[in-house]
Amino acid sequence: MTTTEPDISKNPLDKILTPSQSPQLQTAIVTVAASLLGVLIALGISAFILAVAGKNPVDALTTIVETAGNTDKLVEMLDRATPLIFSATAVAIGFKMNLFNIGVEGQYLFAALISAQAGSSVNLPAPIHVLFILIVAVCAGAAWASIAAALKAYKNIHEVISTIMLNFIGLAVIQWLFDSFFREEIEGNLNVKTKLLPNSGRMPTIIEGRLSTVFFLALLVIVGYYVLVYRSRFGFRLRASGENPDAARTVGISARTMVMLSMIISGGVAGLVAMKSLLSEAYAYGPNATPIQLGFAGITVALLGRNHPVGILLAAMLFGFLDSASATLQLAGVPSSIVRVMQAIIVLCVVILNEAAIRRLNVRTAEQAQAQLAPEVNA
Amino acid sequence: MANASGDIAVELTDIEKRFPGVLANYNVNLTVRRGTIHSIVGENGAGKSTLMKVLYGMLQPEEGSVVVDGAEVAFRTPADAISAGIGMVHQHFKLADNLTVLENIILGSEPSRGGGRIDFAAARSSITEIMQQIGTELDLDELVSELGVGERQRVEIIKVLYRGGNILILDEPTAVLVPDEVDELFATLQRLVDDGATVIFISHKLDEVLSVSDDITVMRQGTTVAHTQPADIDRPGLAELMVGSELPSPAGRNTTVGDTVRLAFHDITVDGPEGRPTVQNATLEVKEREILGIAGVEGNGQFELCAALLGLTASAGTVEIDGVDVSTASTADRYNAGLAYIPFDRHREGLMLTAPLWQNTLLGRDHEPELRKGPLVNAPAAVAASEEIIERFGVLTPNAHTPAFALSGGNQQKLLVGRAMVTEPSVLIAAHPTRGIDVGAQAAVWDEIRMARDAGMAVLLVSADLEELIGLSDRIAVLFEGEITAQLDPDTITAAELGGYMTGVRQKAAS
Structure with a gap:
């Protein structure tokens, strides 16, 4: 066995093109390439759909490109991406151990109500007040998710079923709590909310009030997700499970421990989804003030981002960008719903292309590993 | 085609089938007379399934010829085999629960009435005819999910006949049946051969084979070793043929078994799915520098016994490792007490196939101080530890970053053996440590186990490979239907003895 290892450290290109030397890097490159190709194909399909619908696809695409050059719109993109980062991260933690947390929707709305109520009923100095609200939100989300976690861990009830049910139950519980205890009656105001947070419980916006500082909290959560899942022992066990x-x-x-912990952490992150609305926009929980459907959007963003922190960040920004472009599109005579269609097509294209590319790459990795060893095997 | 009963239905000559690193079938010769029940017996891993897959077109042999009804054939898919009149009843039925009996039978070959409509009336009448022929009656409109196991098996048989099959392969058909159903099955098979069909019957239940067969072929270690008829042989003789009259001789050793008991378990009982325990009152002790082999036909409680010792399944009884009672301890705590495990199935229980090797060797060891940085994984140290295993156990791989799926089976196995042994356990449970790997890798694994034994380790070795069992073990215990029926000395053991206990011909001495 006197095979000389080729020195691959000098030429980075060689390193990339020899999968078995660095399969992780190779996978990353293939993923990025397949995703970009997927987005391009999706744009093509969307243009075709627009053309069939009798709209001018060139106008629509021009509008989108123009939006990309508009600083205001880019700031809005980050702002819109913020809740998606939270909800996609929450979903991804579950995905990493094959748990499908459909319940982010219920978890974040429950957390929004509880933390809004708790935040408006105490008086604390500014940074501590915000921290208090965030902690209550995380705990509330985790608590709601722990029901599904316990059902899965101890009674082996599938989390898809229990979290979907808990979404409905959650909405009913929220409505009951809100209507019976937490709503603040203001004469002549139909937009009912909980009591407004005092100033000490708010997070500021920057860049002319367009970007909530909660965005930076989202970045922090993404980094935390990376460390927890990809660098920690807990994350190693999570991925192994x-x-x-x-x-x-x-x-x-212990499968039971892993199910409990991952679901509870997922719910905790889900608790932060509505914080941008609560801390920087509405300063209260209200059926018309708090955004809904972000939990389901998170599933899509997590899928698009391949559950990877960088992927989630980019996918959330892409969705935020398309959302911010939809108003402009409408002005240009293109129905805003085309944005939803585009988002769905992008996810489909990217997921399909990635699966195909990774499968092909795996075959090649195996072949190359065998080829490298062939002289030794035959000897 | 009016054939006399002396005609040959299937003739296999010098079949050879290789898998990477494994010779699954070689020099296999089989002649099946038309209108007979022909049994193929052999231990697990003797090559029966491979041979049947060759005959059924699921595998293509490298060498040899397959002749069906006098014509040489080369099946590429099971569909080819079916059109040549060969049908297979798998051990695990392939039926759609939510369809009726009728729908299941015609599924895939529905009679057409034109315009894409199914001619249910035609199907019904031809199936009724088949049922009369084999003397059975089933409600064709019942859902398969409502049927018992025996009835489902009859649906499978009718499925074959409906497709025009006249050569039936039944893979361990009685394994799932209760005695009454077995009798019914045999009556059905007898009617079939009386009508000119041919049945190939795979089993390791010797009583059944002797009572039902016209001809018997014995397979051992990938080849056919004997052809006989029930009139010419008895049960012990057949058991001996299966195991081989010349047993491998035990390898000598320079060290001796110590006095300290390292692994002791008493009255281990594991409840099975149907009330019958899968392991019953198993009691054994393994001393330092001792290898205790567990022999037995697969499915007699080996897996459940290991799972119970590892704390992976609920069980009654006590387990002690190095004198410490771990009966109620978690799996992780049992490992910490000095246990290590080489799993039965490296893909199912052992490896994360798409993860790099260094993560595979880290699995179960991430709590070790050298491999962690507080709550974080110490990746460089884990890679170095993995490279150590790769080096010491001779795992052929480009490097520690290669995903596990890219390795050959033998190298995957060496990696798992390395993962279990590198922690220097005091007790090793090794389940089929060399299954499906080539001779070179096998010798390397055996050497490692011997070296660790000489260093003081106690080994519980579960294996279906007699060369491995006799070559390594200091003592051999036989597990039959969940009970330890014998403890034998590999130096004086005979094939008739071992085969007899493994197949239940010899029973536990009343003690």
């Missing part, structure tokens, strides 16, 4: 639950169990990783 997701990749091969039997192998993880066989080496002594």
Whole structure:
């Protein structure tokens, strides 16, 4: 066995083109390439749909490109991406161990109501007040998710079913709590809300009031997600349990503990989804003031971002960008719903292309590994 | 085609089938006379399934010829085999629960009435005819989910006949049946051969084989070793043929078994799905520098026993490792007490296939101080630790960053053996440590186990490979239907003895 290892450290290109030397890097490059191609194909399909619908696709695409050059719109993109980052991260934590947390929707709305009420009923100095609200939100989201976690861990009830049910139950509970205890009656105002947060409980906006500082909290959560899932021992066990639950169990990783913890952490992150609205926009919870559907959007963003922190960030920004472009599109005579269609097509194209590309790459990695070893095997 | 009963239905000559690193079938010769029940017996891993997959077109042999009804054939898919009149009843039925009996039978070959409509009336009448022929009666409109196991099996048989099959392969058909259903099945098979059909019957239940067969072929270690008929042989003789009259000889050793008991378990009982325990009152002790082999036909409680010892399944009884009672301890705590495990199935229980090797060797070891940085994984140290295993256990791989799926089975196995042994456990449970790997890798794994044994480790070795069992073990215990029926000395063991206990011919001595 006297094979000389080729020196691959000098030429980075060689490193990229030899999968078995750095399969992780190769996977990253393939993922990025497949995703970009997916977005381009999706734009093509969207243009075709517009043309069929009798709209001018060139106008629509021009409008989108112009939006991309508009600083105001880019700031709005980050602002709109903020809640999506939270909800996609929450979903991704579950995905990493093959748990499908559909309940982010219920978890964040529950957390929004509880933290709004708690935040408006105390008086604390500014930074501590905000921290208090955030902690209450995380705990409330985690608490709501822990119901589904316990059902899964102890009664083996599938989390998809329990979280969907808990979304409905959650909405009913929220409505009951709000109507019976937390709503503040203001004569002649139909837009009912909880009591407004005092100034000490608010987070400022920057860049002419267009970008909430909660965006930076979202960046922090993304970094935390990366460290927790990709660098920590807990994350290693989480990914192992997701990749091969039997192998993880066989080496002594308790499936029950992992289900409980991952679901509760997922719910905790979900608790932050409505914080931009609560701390920087509406300063209260209200059926018309608090945005809905962000939990479901998070599933899509997590899928598009391949559950990777950088992917989630980029996917959330892409969705935020398309959302911010939809108003402009409407002005240009293109129905804003085309944005939803585009988002769906993008997710489909990117997911399909990625799966195909990774499968192909795996075959090549195996072939190359065998080829490298072939002289030794035959000897 | 009016054939006399002396005609040959299937003739396989010098079949050879290789998988990477494994010779699954070689020099296989089989002649099946038309209108007979022909049994193929052999231990698990003797090559019966591979051979049947070759005959059914699921695998293509490298060498040899397959002749069906006098014509040489080369099946590429099961569809080719079906059109040549060969049908297979799998051990695990392939039926759609939510369809009726009728729909299941015609699924994939529905009679057409034109315009894409199914001619249910035609299907019904031809199936009724088949049922009369084999003397059975099923409600064709019942859902398959409502049927018992025996009835489902009859649906499978009718499925084959409906497609015009006249050569039936039944893979361990009685494994899932209760005695009454077995009798019914045999009556059905007898009617079939009386009508000129041919049945190939795979089993390792010797009583059934002797009572139902016209001819018997014995397979061992990938080849056919004997052809006989029930009149010419008895149960012990057949058991001996299965195991081989010349057992491998135990390898000598320079060290001796110690006195300290390292692994002790008493009265381990594991409840099975149907009330019958899968392991019953298993009691054994393994001392330092000792390898205790567990022999037995697969499915007699080996997996459940290991799972119970590892704390992966609920069980009654006590387990002690190095004198410490771990009966109620978690799996992780049992590992910490000195246990290590080489799993039965490296893909299902052992590896994260798409993860790099260094993460695979880290699995179960991430709590070790050298491999962690507080709550974080110490990746460089884990890679170095993995490279150490790769080096010491001779895993052939480009590097530690290669994903596990890119390795051959033998190298995956060496990696798992390395992961279990590198922690220097006091007790090793090794389940089929060399299954499906080539001879070179096998010898390397055996050497590692011997070295660790000489260093003081106690080993519980579960294996279906007699060369491995006898070559490594200091003692052999036989597990039959969940009970330990014998403890034998590999130096004096005979094939008739071992085969007899493994197949239940010999029963536990009343003690």
